[in-house]
Amino acid sequence: MPVYPSDPYPYDLPPYIVTTEEMRQIEGRVFRAGMPIAALMEKVGQLLSQRIQELWPQNRYPQLGVLVGPGHNGGDALVVARELMLRGYGVILWHPFRRAKPLTADHLRYAQSLGIPVSPDINDLGHCQGIIDGLFGFGLERPLTGEVLESVSQLNRWQKAVISIDIPSGLDSDRGTVLGGAIKADHTLCLGLRKLGLMQDHALDVIGKLELIDIGLPAKDITAILGDRPPVQCLTPALWQTLPLRRSPSTHKYRQGHSLLVGGSATYGGSILLAALAARETGVGMLSVAVPHHLKPLILGQVPDALVIGCPETKNGAIAQLPGDLDLGRFQGIGCGPGLTTETPAVVDQLLDSSCPLALDADGLNLLAQGDRLSQLVHRKAPTLLTPHGGEFSRLFPSLIQGANRPLAARQAAQETGAMILLKGARTAIANPTGQIWINPESTPALARGGSGDVLTGLLAGLWSQMEPLSATLAATWWHSQAGCLAAQENTVLGVNAWRLTNYLIPALRSHPID
Ligand SMILES: NC(=O)C1=CN([C@@H]2O[C@H](COP(=O)(O)OP(=O)(O)OC[C@H]3O[C@@H](n4cnc5c(N)ncnc54)[C@H](O)[C@@H]3O)[C@@H](O)[C@H]2O)[C@H](O)CC1
Numbered sequence: 078m079p080v081y082p083s084d085p086y087p088y089d090l091p092p093y094i095v096t097t098e099e100m101r102q103i104e105g106r107v108f109r110a111g112m113p114i115a116a117l118m119e120k121v122g123q124l125l126s127q128r129i130q131e132l133w134p135q136n137r138y139p140q141l142g143v144l145v146g147p148g149h150n151g152g153d154a155l156v157v158a159r160e161l162m163l164r165g166y167g168v169i170l171w172h173p174f175r176r177a178k179p180l181t182a183d184h185l186r187y188a189q190s191l192g193i194p195v196s197p198d199i200n201d202l203g204h205c206q207g208i209i210d211g212l213f214g215f216g217l218e219r220p221l222t223g224e225v226l227e228s229v230s231q232l233n234r235w236q237k238a239v240i241s242i243d244i245p246s247g248l249d250s251d252r253g254t255v256l257g258g259a260i261k262a263d264h265t266l267c268l269g270l271r272k273l274g275l276m277q278d279h280a281l282d283v284i285g286k287l288e289l290i291d292i293g294l295p296a297k298d299i300t301a302i303l304g305d306r307p308p309v310q311c312l313t314p315a316l317w318q319t320l321p322l323r324r325s326p327s328t329h330k331y332r333q334g335h336s337l338l339v340g341g342s343a344t345y346g347g348s349i350l351l352a353a354l355a356a357r358e359t360g361v362g363m364l365s366v367a368v369p370h371h372l373k374p375l376i377l378g379q380v381p382d383a384l385v386i387g388c389p390e391t392k393n394g395a396i397a398q399l400p401g402d403l404d405l406g407r408f409q410g411i412g413c414g415p416g417l418t419t420e421t422p423a424v425v426d427q428l429l430d431s432s433c434p435l436a437l438d439a440d441g442l443n444l445l446a447q448g449d450r451l452s453q454l455v456h457r458k459a460p461t462l463l464t465p466h467g468g469e470f471s472r473l474f475p476s477l478i479q480g481a482n483r484p485l486a487a488r489q490a491a492q493e494t495g496a497m498i499l500l501k502g503a504r505t506a507i508a509n510p511t512g513q514i515w516i517n518p519e520s521t522p523a524l525a526r527g528g529s530g531d532v533l534t535g536l537l538a539g540l541w542s543q544m545e546p547l548s549a550t551l552a553a554t555w556w557h558s559q560a561g562c563l564a565a566q567e568n569t570v571l572g573v574n575a576w577r578l579t580n581y582l583i584p585a586l587r588s589h590p591i592d
């Protein structure tokens with residue numbers, strides 16, 4: 078599992094993520110406009126063959142097994158098989174189906190006329206160094222069963238190098254769920270546009286490294302189906318350019334935003350400190366941190382540039398209330414939750430009643446889940462962001478089946494609450510109340526540890542005071558994961574504790590050219 082994409086996505090391609098139906102409609106426009114299906118299949122096969130030769134040089138992968146399905150995924154695979162054979166690879170086909178689509182049947186017949194062996198027995202591929210999976214693409218209609226399922230399981234047991242064409246066979250191209258069984262790929266060469274099923278947390282172990290192959294889909298056909306505001310898209314490096322890096326020479330600290338962080342307790346003292354360390358890396362003009370009184374020295378000691386507000390505290394060392402004279406109208410971005418505990422709901426109520434842009438995380442979310450706070454959220458006028466991980470999301474929205482399709486669950490939650498939802502995970506999904514979704518395509522398992530979320534909350538609070546809330550949320554998410562990837566690259570996937578992550582925020586930013 079690469080901790081840092083060595084060759085990230087070709088971001089010059091549209092960052093859109095499509096459903097099966099949208100892909101079919103886009104390709105349908107291309108075919109109706111005159112592009113012969115056979116021509117596109119041949120083009121796709123050539124592009125795939127070139128990439129596979131780069132990934133699998135013939136001297137290291139002399140023998141290749143090619144799984145040929147009954148549909149056009151199988152057709153793609155047959156073009157690849159033929160082209161690689163002509164370039165000197167040894168190729169053997171596995172095709173256990175009696176029927177195939179006409180185009181696929183033609184390619185199969187031609188491959189056989191060239192002397193490429195075909196076997197219905199998967200064991201005849203046991204000697205191959207690499208397996209090319211052209212069983213099913215987005216046309217999979219039902220779970221794999223019988224001999225096909227057994228052969229896929231056998232193949233996975235071999236643990237050979239596997240490249241899947243478009244989608245690992247057996248994976249649902251919308252939900253990313255495994256239908257009966259699925260090929261476990263090292264690489265998935267996705268054709269044209271990313272499929273929604275490939276951008277789901279639970280699909281990651283099956284798809285391996287996801288690469289996008291540009292098959293030349295005209296932008297006009299994509300826009301005709303997806304519209305000008307594509308429903309689902311990836312975060313991209315373009316977000317670096319949106320950060321508030323351009324400042325007027327005459328600016329002053331009061332013009333660079335004032336953020337407030339609220340949290341901390343005797344039980345969890347470090348979370349709010351991590352958030353504060355991250356917030357100040359955003360360059361926010363002023364940073365205020367409201368903590369229980371006893372934590373004030375800790376914050377001041379580590380973040381002397383912050384204005385630390387010592388709050389009255391409960392006997393358990395949590396914030397009892399925010400100071401009565403605290404004017405929340407002074408802040409353009411508030412992050413509440415790291416280390417807060419759920420002892421004092423009044424703190425969250427006070428923030429919800431304010432007209433401040435508010436990001437709720439951790440115990441701020443757990444308090445939101447109590448009583449009718451969540452149902453009242455739709456009446457809040459100021460921008461609101463909820464940043465749950467999976468467990469918090471399930472507590473907040475028990476009726477939404479996020480497991481099957483987390484991005485769509487996040488969208489539904491955003492539309493129900495009127496808040497932006499940032500559903501954290503391996504592929505964090507951000508949804509806004511207008512129904513748009515952004516998915517972060519690049520992250521690292523190194524971030525799966527306590528404190529990472531606090532760092533994100535700090536970035537959000539700091540950027541919300543300097544940028545439009547949605548842009549700030551997208552940029553913070555991208556920045557956070559890129560810093561994690563860089564930290565993992567330099568310290569291994571074990572070395573990205575939250576404190577070190579805060580120290581990688583600026584290096585990650587600096588390592589990308591800003592126009
Ligand atoms: N749209 C195009 O013409 C192009 C598609 N590309 C590639 O082709 C696939 C999509 O092709 P399609 O034929 O629609 O679907 P599949 O190849 O996935 O095969 C579906 C095929 O299999 C049968 N089937 C479905 N489920 C099962 C099952 N569980 N067991 C057995 N058989 C099953 C179904 O009846 C169909 O006949 C796409 O992913 C691309 O790889 C090209 O890239 C460009 C042209």
Ligand SMILES: [K+]
Pocket residue numbers: 150210211212213214241242243244245246
């Ligand atoms: K496939």
